[in-house]
Every structure is written in C-alpha cells, then in structure tokens.
Amino acid sequence: MSAPLDVLVLGGGPAGAAAALAAARRGARTVLVEKAELPRYKTCGGGLVGAARDQLLSAGIDLPAVTRGTAEAVTVTWGGRLPVTRHAPGPLVPLVLRAELDEALVGAAARAGADVRTGVAVRSVDLDGTVVLRSGETLRARTVVGADGSASRAAAVVGVRCDQVDLGLEAEFAVDDARAATWAGRLALDWGPVPGSYGWVFPKGDLLSVGVIGPRAAGDAVRAYYRAYREQVGLGSAVPVTDSGHLTRVRSLSSPLARGRVLVAGDAAGLLEPWTREGISYALRSGRLAGEWAAQGRPDGYVVAVTSQLEPEIAAGRRLMAAFTRHPGLLQAAFGGVPGAFGLFGRVLDGRATMAGQLDRPAVRALRQLRNLVATSRAIRAVCDGGDVAGMSGHDAARCTPADAAAPHR
Ligand SMILES: Cc1cc2nc3c(=O)[nH]c(=O)nc-3n(C[C@H](O)[C@H](O)[C@H](O)COP(=O)(O)OP(=O)(O)OC[C@H]3O[C@@H](n4cnc5c(N)ncnc54)[C@H](O)[C@@H]3O)c2cc1C
Secondary structure: OOOOEEEEEEOOOHHHHHHHHHHHHOOOOEEEEEOOOOOOOOOOOOEOOHHHHHHHHHOOOOHHHHEEEEEOEEEEEEOOEEEEEEEOOOOOEEEEOHHHHHHHHHHHHHHOOOEEEEOOOEEEEOOOOEEEEOOOOEEEEEEEEEOOOOOOHHHHHHOOEEEEEEEEEEEEEEOOHHHHHHHOOEEEEEEOOOOOOEEEEEEEOOEEEEEEEEEHHHHHHHHHHHHHHHHHOOOOOOOOOEEEEEEEEEEOOOOOOEEOOEEEOHHHHOOOOOOOOOOHHHHHHHHHHHHHHHHOOOHHHHHHHHHHHOHHHHHHHHHHHHHHHHOHHHHHHHHHHOOOHHHHHHHHHOOOOOHHHHHOOHHHHHHHHHHHHHHHHHHHHHHHOOOOOHHHOOOOOEEOOHHHHOOOOO
16 A cells, blocks of 8 residues: 555645645645546636735736736626716726636646646545545545535535525626727626625626625525626626536534544635635635645644634624625615725725724724624513513524535526
C-alpha cells in the first residue's frame, strides 16, 4: 500500500483550488480531485467583492485577464419599480465567468505543485482519511479537505448543519452591441416579492447574467419571481446560453467544521454571507486556511481560524438578512434618500468596511439595545398575560446532505 498523501482536496471550485494552492505552497504532497473536466460551468453571478479580490491577488491570479465586466453604477428597484441609480467614483465590482476564474485558480494550484486530477468523482469519504473514487480507486490522506460544494459528501460525514437554504436561479444571455452598451458599467439589483429574495443583472461584455435567489422553502414563488424578473429587464422571450439552478446553504453557528481527519471549506461548510449569499470570498478564505492547517495536520487550528475570522461576518449577515426580510422597503429608501448609504454600500463591497464593523458602531448598538428593551417588555407582558413566547426564537435547521441537494431545482 502506498504512503498516504499529506493533503487530499475534494473539489476544484474556489475553496478547493485555494486549499490545494496553500497546501502545495507549504510543501505538502497534495492531490486535488474534481469530478468535472475544466473549464466547467458553475451557476453563479460571478460578482467579486473586495475580500475575494484580495485573495485572488495573493493567489497570483491575473484578475484583469478573467474580468468580463465591471460595475461603477448600481440601479436598485423594489419589485421592479422605483428605480434609483447611483454612481461610484470608480469600479465597484469585477464580474467574472466562473468557468474562467475556477480554471485559472486550479491552474495556480497545479503550478504550485498540487497534483490535479479532473474528471474524477468522489464516491465516499471516511473520517480516517480514506476516500473512495467512483472508479473504485482508494486514496488515503493524513488530512482531507472537503471542498465539494453545497451537496458535499464530506459535509455529510463531518455532520455540517445549515439553518438557511436558498434556491438560486441564473441565466446568461448573449446580447447585441446596443444592449451591451446600455448595461456597460452598471449592474442592477431588485428587492424581490418573496421575503429575503433579490434579483440581479450583471453585465459581462457581450453576456448578461440575470438571476434571482430566495428561500428554497418558497421554491415556486422564487421560480415565478425569476420569470417575472427576466420579463422586467426585457429578456422574457430571449433564449439564454445557460439557464440553471443551484442551492446555497448557510451553516448553523454551532455546526462542525472538522471531524477526524476531514475538514470542510467553502459551500461544503455552509460558509456563505447570509444576506447577499456571496460565497466566493468565503470559499477562497476558508480554502486557504484549510490548506494551510491541513499541511500541518492541524484541523483544530483551522476550526479556530474560521471561527475567529469568518463567523463574525456571517453573524452580521444574519442580522442584516433578518432586517431585509422584514423591511425590504427600508433598503430601497436608504439607497434613494439617505446620504452616505450608497458610499457605505460601496465600501463594504470593496472591502474597506465590514458589515460586522458597521453593526458594532455605537449608534447601531444603542438602537439594538432600545429594540431589545422593547422586545423584553413585550415578552414579560406576554408571560404575565399567559401568552406563549416560545415562537420568539428557533431555527429551521437542516442537514446538508447530497440527497437533499439532488432535489429538482425547477
Ligand atoms: C445563483 C447563484 C449566484 C451566486 N452568485 C454569487 C456571486 O455573484 N458572488 C459570490 O461571491 N458568490 C455567489 N454565489 C455563491 C458561490 O457560487 C459559491 O459560494 C461558491 O461557488 C462556493 O465555492 P466552493 O468552491 O465552495 O464550491 P463550488 O464552487 O460549488 O465548487 C465545488 C466543486 O466540487 C466539485 N465536486 C462536487 N462533488 C464532487 C465529487 N463527488 N467529487 C469530486 N468533485 C466534486 C464540483 O464539480 C465543483 O467544481 C452564487 C451562488 C448561486 C447559487
């Protein structure tokens, strides 16, 4: 039997590529297995926030080479109405095609020394570091990094739990010069009719990415919103180049990140910003941490690093998501009328500010204390009146299982 690998990475998305790159850079004998042949399509808006750009630069990716479009202006609507357009002083968000970005990242991992095997699917994962491939071949590693996406096999073994599951639907349309010029440099966001949902148009040169995301539990309503939104942006009857759906999952706060010799990163771990469902930066950051700690055979170090570096941002996103779900109109009003709101949005997007930092500002803390005071007095009143306050908390918990993700998207 051959000696075990130092690090075996499952999945060649941003999390897996970042993990393999980091492990190989540290001299670990690293293999990455990816079930698809690259380049492969991935359902994704391809919008890169500042934290993602920073990771890509340190990974040595030539960002301009994979950027298909940038946005300096944002048009926001609420249910397709009340359009407000705001302009930033410079580019806000680079927009990429995931097929191109992911291929570049996996290429960087291979150049760093990782052995990349594409067209190789994982069948089963064991906590002792044994991985059986669909071909029947068995690989063994001191540490396995599960970066196999939101339907992860590794996550099922580690026992990842998620308390927010969303359905994302996205189509890419080839557009003529006139329509491409209308959208050049401007993206659109729409606060949708399903609580917690929103839609987007991302311009990528001669392609437009149009999509919506919302709670999987309201799947039919999210699909109806998708159809309506495509109509609203004038693409109702256009035939898309690609049209697909994918689930996203946000981890429960107490959910494990590692067990035995297996640790999970990116979507497999449910590491996703709950409000925007931005996941590329989380995949890149958690993937890099996973590779660094896996190279040392220290899953415990990985857990501490993710908990301290990424969990606070996810917690802030949860709070914003709760507010957005209840009051989407507030967001529209803020964009339209509150001085500084768009500037703050831009700073959070490009990484100069964080949502957690904003929610920790003294004025916001004072507002929260006031709200807690009101909620507490309501709860006391309910108890005194003999009412039931049990419904004040509680999550719609879900395990992230492959079978769950195999459910039809449409
Ligand atoms: C509609 C939609 C729009 C989105 N838009 C954005 C956006 O604009 N910006 C943003 O930051 N995030 C966005 N996201 C989230 C983002 O796409 C994910 O968070 C990100 O792709 C996570 O990267 P990952 O590497 O963890 O997983 P993935 O990118 O899913 O990669 C997992 C890889 O594992 C491989 N794999 C799976 N199973 C196996 C197996 N059994 N054996 C071997 N390989 C396997 C897959 O083929 C895949 O290549 C969006 C998501 C959706 C659904």
